[in-house]
Amino acid sequence: MHNGHMADGTRQIGLGLTRVEGRDKVTGRARYAADTVFDDLVYAVVVQSQIAHGTVTADSLRDSSARAAAAPGVLHVLTPLNCPVLQRLPTDLTFDLPLERRPPLSDLTVQHVGQHMALVVADSPENATYAASLFELDYERRPPQLSAEEVLTSPQPPDEKDGEIRHGSYLPDHFVKLDEEKLQDRRGAPTEPECSARVDAMYTTALNAHYPIELSATIAQWHGAELTIHDATRWLTGERAVLAAYLDLPESAVRVVSPLVGGAFGSKSFLWMHVVLCAVAAREIGRPVKLVMTRNQMFSSTGHRPRTRQRVRLVAQDDGALASIEHHTVTETSTVAHFCEPAGLSSRFLYQSPRLVVSHRVARINSPTPCFMRGPGEAPGLFALESAVDELAVELGVDPVALRIRNHASLDQASGKPWSGKHLLECYDIGAQRFGWDKRPLAPRSLSAGGIQVGWGMATATYPGRRMPAACSVTTAADGSVRFASATHEIGTGVRTAMGQIAADASGLSLSQLTFESGDSLFPDAPYSGASQTTATVGSAVFEAASQWAKRLVALVSADEQTPFYGSNRDEIAITGGEVVSRNHRGTLADVIAHGGQRYLDELSFTVSVDGGDQRDTVSQSFGAHFCEVEVDEEIGRAAVTRWVAVMDCGRVINPALARSQVMGGITFGVGMALLEQVPYDAHTAKLIGEYYVPTHADRPDFDITFIDEPDYALDPIGVRGIGEIGACGVAAAVANAIFHATGRRIRDLPITIEQLLTPDIATQES
Structure with a gap:
């Protein structure tokens, strides 16, 4: 399964190459979102709520806003009282993704500690921080519900704002857009069998924070009706779609740039509210606005792994064969967005069992919105399942591996x-x-x-x-260099390096002749960098683009009367180490392209798209x-x-x-x-x-x-x-x-x- 133009001596896949951006990272030359430089740049700071549930008074918002506006260097103060109307996201973006149904600053209610209550923009970070500190908000407090236990044992108020704010608990059907990953599932007999060996235990996992080295940072700049966002994100195309929806713009009017991401672990997979507010503020004052979240703010503003309470019941025969697995999870989300930590998914298939029952219940609490975190579902779920299997091994007196x-x-x-x-x-x-x-x-x-x-x-x-659809462009230059590009992300995992290795092997180019670029929504579409799918997803598009590039070049030279390869069987022409080689002739790529001129460059510059693969069987x-x-x-x-x-x-x-x-x-x-x-x-x-x-x-x-x-x-x-x-x-x-x-x-x-x-x-x- 490798490209026919590749010679074994030039194979790059399987080599432990150093990262192409590694030297820039260790020498400080690497550029992240917050490092982007603009003329006329101003700075924003978020004001957050200090209570978990209630309503902020309009008077305290007005008074605080006036104090902040009068502070040195302040250019604008954005609050729910003056924020332009933002659109509600379409249902397909919120019903099974952790994107908030309620636009930011759209009402006076408070749904969790750390909710954004205002945005202060000033001529320096220090002035913006000082002005934000002048906010003294008064609240009409309401009793918060801070745990799943409270939600499940207390009467629940009705939903608010036409379902933008929801209460109570629910039983989600599936994990995000993956209909086949059922969160409520069962097979086999309706009742648990009678066996002598059993484990019935409760396991809990704590609220975890992603804690990436790079703070979440955004710079918003408008060019007329077009918006450019420099953001620490790992879903360029998704952020483009969500921003366009909130701001009522066509997606073509939004560009998202994320050159490098300094760690994420899930926290930068989705657009968070500070990004929208930064864009609104930049439009209001007509200047680029930069916002960098503090470490403390990220605990309440960029997602987390929610707590879980998991009950696992294993029943086994005397010989250790499992007869039944039950895995029941209770977890939590916010009142303004959906997310379910899918802890029981692995239990559906990991061990042979004729009977299975898996369930997930999600309680809506007054907490920030949770989201994916490295190993969502599997990490907390396997803690419970694999601990229970170990307990069963002790019960049976057998080796855990056996x-x-x-x-x-x-x-x-x-x-x-x-x-x-x-x-x-x-x-x-x-x-x-x-x-x-x-x-x-x-x-x-x-x-x-x-x-x-x-x-x-x-x-x-x-x-x-996992694998999803993706696309990749190829651009060939007159000097024989080739650029591959896709709207994917370098999140510190070495994506650019791996994509370069794939492209080199499939095209026959040497690594020195090609580059792989990412981090810009102007490049061909790719999905979010999550679910451990980027290499399979974007790699498939790169493989197809590089393979087509090689085939096109061979077709060009074999059909061109002016080349020494004319009339040769295409199977006898190879691209090896960036040279075009046949039985009797060899030519550098730069010479071949120089000979072919613009016609070659046009034919060797294109975009390919691939689907999510055939995973039916x-x-x-x-x-x-x-x-x-x-x-x-x-x-x-x-x-x-x-x-x-x-x-x-x-x-x-x-x-x-x-x-x-x-x-x-x-x-x-x-x-x-x-x-x-x-x-x-x-x-x-x-x-x-x-x-x-x-x-x-x-x-x-x-x-x-x-x-x-x-x-x-x-x-x-x-x-x-x-x-x-x-x-x-x-x-x-x-x-x-x-x-x-x-x-x-x-x-x-x-x-x-x-x-x-x-x-x-x-x-x-x-x-």
Whole structure:
């Protein structure tokens, strides 16, 4: 499955090449959204609410706005009292995506702490910040509902503003636009079978923040009726559509530019309200407006992973064969947007079971809108499922790996289709060997060193192989250089590098002759950079564009009487290392194009579009196995992850260096979820308190990462599946399972805290 014009000696796929933008990043030359320079630039700061639910008084808004407007350097103050009317988004953008139904500054109600109440624009960031601090808002408070439990046990008020603001709870049907990923599902017998081995446990996960290094930043500039937005986003075309809808503009009048994204993990997948307000302010004052969110503001303004409460019930026969799986999730969203953390999706197919019941209930609370976060659904869901499977192994007295192998699913039970490629059993085998799993004693508290308890745990990883439609343009220059471009994003994963490798192999060009550009909505359309789909999605478009480019060039030279290749069989002409080669002739690309002139340049500059692939007959899913070692010092309640082995089945590996980095990053992400991360807030006021802890280099285990590297051509022509998210999936469970093995304590609530790990006598003294 590789291009016929490519010689093995020039193959780039499979090489661990360094990132094309790497040197710029480490030397400070890399340009992000906030680095864009404009003449006449002014600065905006958001004013946020300090209560969770109620109505702001119009008088306090007027008084505060007047004080701010009189402050030095202030150019404009935008509030609900003077904000131009913004349009309500169409239903197809809000009913199953976390885009807010209610436009910003469209009424006086407050739905959560941190809601945008005003925007102050001044001639400097300092003046804008000072003016915003002059706001003193009064509220008519209403009792907030701050948890799913409150919503599910209290009478609910009616919806407001024709459904823009909604209350109560609901049962969503499917995950985002993926109708086949059912959030309410069942198969098999209506009642649970009677078996002697069972686990019935409740697991909870905390509210997590994405916490990317790059703050969310936006610069809005108008050219007449046309808007250009420089934003930290990973969905250029989606943001263009949403901005056009809010502002009642044709999409052709909106351009979105995002040269590089400094981390996102889901937080920059969708347009947030500050971007709209920045555009409105720029139009009102006729100057470009820059807005950079503060770190604290991002906790309430750019999404988060919502809390989950998950009940898992496993029933197994004496030989370990699962007879029933139930996985019931309660999670939370805001009152102004839909989002469901799809924690039970993996339970539908991961293990063979004749009976399955999966449900999800979403409670609307007075909280900011949640959104995707690395491994949405899989990360919290596999914590519950894989912890429960570990508990079942203990109940049965069998090895956790052996139990998983016993219940291996040879096809996708949710659809009845075969997998396009599945090598999970090899992942278990290789991982166990590399870790030394055969030396693990079954009994907990069996391993220790120097008074420190040592535990070994493992878990299965899985994440869908996804692909969507995309397009790519090719532009050939007179010097023989070729530019490939698509409206995708470089979010720090090495997309430009991987796309260059794909283009080089499919075209026969050398890497020095081509570039891949992204980050501009003027380029051909591509979907959001999420769901671990960019390499399969945009890579398919790049592969098709590069393949067509090579075919077109061969057709040109073989039909051109003025070239030495005229009359040659096309199969005898190859493009290798950027040269055109036949049995008797060789020519540089620059010479060939110079000879062909504008006719060649026109024919070799075009755009291709590809669909989402034919996935009717098989299901593409990535799998993996995590094995980890933890050390627990029960005297101080400290858990340290010291060693990690991961084996991943993610299709073909384009760049092993980038892939390994992605998996290491995902594991580190999961370790943070397991041991550190929760947004601290006051349970009564919903205001932020304390600090948000994330893993550092000191928390990094020794990594051993392996890939099966077996292509999956059923998903795409290059045989890849995504790698960005599977590394985080199953990690929290592996850590919790290792802690059980070290201490004998089954911890079902994340994050695992010091208090949960202290020896019983010390914990009693502390309490």
